[in-house]
Amino acid sequence: MSALETTFQELFGHRAQVIAEAPGRVNLIGEHIDYSEGFVLPFAIADRTYALISRNNDGLVRIASQQRKNRIFTIDINDVKPGSAGEWEKYVLGVIWSMGVTSGVDILVDGHVPSGAGLSSSAALECSVAVGLNTLFDLGKTLQDMARATQRAENDYVGMPCGIMDQSVSLMGRAGSALLLDCRDLTTESVPFDVASAGLELLIIDTQAHHALVDGGYAERRASCEAVAAKFGIPSMRHLSMDILVARRDEISETEFVRARHAVTEIQRVKDAVAALRASDFTALGRLINESHNSLRDDYTVSCPELDEAVDAARAAGAQGARMVGGGFGGSAIALIKADQIELTKDAIRKAYSAKNFKAPRFFTSLPSAGASARLLQ
Ligand code: GLA
Numbered sequence: 389m390s391a392l393e394t395t396f397q398e399l400f401g402h403r404a405q406v407i408a409e410a411p412g413r414v415n416l417i418g419e420h421i422d423y424s425e426g427f428v429l430p431f432a433i434a435d436r437t438y439a440l441i442s443r444n445n446d447g448l449v450r451i452a453s454q455q456r457k458n459r460i461f462t463i464d465i466n467d468v469k470p471g472s473a474g475e476w477e478k479y480v481l482g483v484i485w486s487m488g489v490t491s492g493v494d495i496l497v498d499g500h501v502p503s504g505a506g507l508s509s510s511a512a513l514e515c516s517v518a519v520g521l522n523t524l525f526d527l528g529k530t531l532q533d534m535a536r537a538t539q540r541a542e543n544d545y546v547g548m549p550c551g552i553m554d555q556s557v558s559l560m561g562r563a564g565s566a567l568l569l570d571c572r573d574l575t576t577e578s579v580p581f582d583v584a585s586a587g588l589e590l591l592i593i594d595t596q597a598h599h600a601l602v603d604g605g606y607a608e609r610r611a612s613c614e615a616v617a618a619k620f621g622i623p624s625m626r627h628l629s630m631d632i633l634v635a636r637r638d639e640i641s642e643t644e645f646v647r648a649r650h651a652v653t654e655i656q657r658v659k660d661a662v663a664a665l666r667a668s669d670f671t672a673l674g675r676l677i678n679e680s681h682n683s684l685r686d687d688y689t690v691s692c693p694e695l696d697e698a699v700d701a702a703r704a705a706g707a708q709g710a711r712m713v714g715g716g717f718g719g720s721a722i723a724l725i726k727a728d729q730i731e732l733t734k735d736a737i738r739k740a741y742s743a744k745n746f747k748a749p750r751f752f753t754s755l756p757s758a759g760a761s762a763r764l765l766q
Contacts, residue, residue, distance in 0.1 A: 392454065392498055393765070396440045399452050399460060400494040403766060404440035408520030410760035411436040412501035412508045413557045414592055414722055415713045416566050416581070417680050418658040420688055422551030424613050424625035424651050425572040427658040430553055431581060431756035432561025433592075437499040437512040440765075441520040444492040449484060451477045454498035465492050470545050479510055482545025483517040486537040489525060505594040505750070506719020510546075511554035514538040515760045519559070523762040531559045531759075532574045549607050550715075561759035568662055572626060579665050581756050586670050588708065589727045592752040593737060597694035597718035606715050609688060612647040616640055625651035650687040654680060674708030674724050681711030681721075690716030694746050699723070701740040705733040 389397070396404040411432040418428030444450070449468055451461040453476075461477045468481050480495060495517065501509035518534040521527065529537065538555040542548050556574060557567050565578035583590060613625050619639055622628060630652055637645055657676045664672035681699050685691040691699075695712040702710040702723035710723035725733050734751050741749055 392438065392440060392496065395454060395457065396442075396494075396496045399457070399496060400442070400444070400450065402442060402444075402494075404494075404496070405442040405766060406440070406520045406524045406762055406764055408439045408441065408516045408523065408760065408762035409436045410512045410515035410519060410558045411561060411757055412512045413554055413561070414507065414590070414720070414754070415553065416722070417661045417676060417711075418553075418654060419680060419684055419711075419713065420609060420690065420715075421625065421651050421654050421658075422553035422569075422571040423549075423610050424617075424655075425623065426626055426651065426655045428553045428569050428571060429566050429579065429658050429661055430557040430561075430569070431566045432557050432759050433501075433507060433752075433754035434757045435501045435507070435512075435752075435754070436757075437497065437501055437509065437516045439498075439513075439516040439520045440496040441517070441524055442494050443524065444494050447492045449481065449492060450494045451480050452496050454496065465490060476513075478546050479513045479541065480517050482541030483514050483538055484521065485545055486540040487518060487521050487527065487529070487534075489521055491525075493521070493524075495520075502594060502750070502752070504598050504719075505596075506714035507592070507594075508554040508558065508714070510542065511538065511558045514541055515555055515558040519760045519762040523764060531556075535559055535574060548603060549610055557759070559760050561757060563756060563758045565756055566665070568658075579662050581665065582668075583670065583724065584727070586668065587727050588670055588724055589730055589753055591702070591723045591725050591730060591733060592754065593698045593702070593721045593723065594750040594752065595692075595694035595698055595718055595720065596747040596749060597692060599692055599717040605690060605717055609647060609690060612644050613651055616644045616648045619644075626655065628652050646687040650683045653683055670708060670724065677709030677711045677722070677724060678703070684712055684716060688716075692717050693744070694718065694741075695721050697740050697744060697746065698737055698749060701737045702733055705729065705736040707733060
């Protein structure tokens with residue numbers, strides 16, 4: 389029995405029946421367009437969250453965390469509905485609810501995706517629980533079903549109006565490849581991501597910043613895109629072109645115009661990035677990554693001083709491309725850098741941060757890794 393299984397037995401008095409795991413993610417390009425039916429190009433990182441699960445006959449949901457073993461959150465399964473009690477446990481409860489589970493379960497979570505770093509620790513948690521429940525109860529849900537269920541958990545149970553990118557890549561990621569995801573129908577294509585062959589590495593820079601704007605700012609950006617779509621009578625930004633946007637500019641506000649411009653140009657950048665990767669043209673990829681950041685900073689206004697500083701310092705140190713990733717207002721940035729310049733770049737970013745009195749950044753690297761999986765233990 390693993391140490392985690394032993395903890396499970398000590399906490400709940402019986403053995404775990406399933407072990408599941410799901411990774412966090414970074415996004416190469418395609419930011420703030422998943423909720424506009426766009427294309428995104430994320431990959432699953434090596435860091436993951438584990439969930440041990442078993443049924444119980446008490447009609448209770450009991451949730452514990454390896455990181456905080458002194459607390460077992462307990463709730464009657466009949467009370468698992470939006471508005472219930474719970475803090476981080478709501479991510480777990482939301483998945484139980486959205487997957488339609490109606491019997492008691494015991495769950496021990498062991499999270500190894502850095503939280504608050506914009507690397508989707510919440511999606512990793514949701515997806516580990518989803519694949520675990522799917523296996524335990526033999527629910528027969530597809531990866532697409534589970535992506536929609538975990539997104540519903542976050543939208544309707546936790547109350548964060550996120551798109552579907554993070555959950556999809558946590559479930560569907562593949563080792564060695566970025567995942568081109570069509571957020572309209574959840575079809576995917578693997579795009580080889582082999583920067584090492586070109587002597588490059590992708591550095592992940594956790595700014596350690598987390599601004600209060602995060603939730604409200606995200607919802608407001610999403611609402612702008614939906615407002616433009618409604619005014620133009622189209623289903624989403626996916627159906628908009630630059631020509632139409634410019635021609636109908638006076639029907640929308642200036643803020644709506646620049647936000648829609650980000651969405652339209654970002655969808656095109658994802659397509660161009662896929663072509664660049666397929667042609668091993670990392671110069672073009674770097675340029676697109678830079679353009680994506682500039683658009684998020686200037687048009688979509690979801691960057692922040694710490695993200696801009698990391699990106700500027702990485703670029704000044706010679707990065708081929710650098711940009712913020714995820715929702716913004718803090719979290720992480722990525723930089724595509726020559727492998728032999730990684731240390732120099734980290735130093736440059738550290739220095740720039742200390743000159744601005746920002747909290748010291750943290751650095752990670754990760755190759756594209758496999759998506760979620762689960763197996764029965766007994
Ligand atoms: C967060 C959301 C995603 C996506 C990104 C921005 O990570 O959870 O759905 O919208 O922000 O691309």
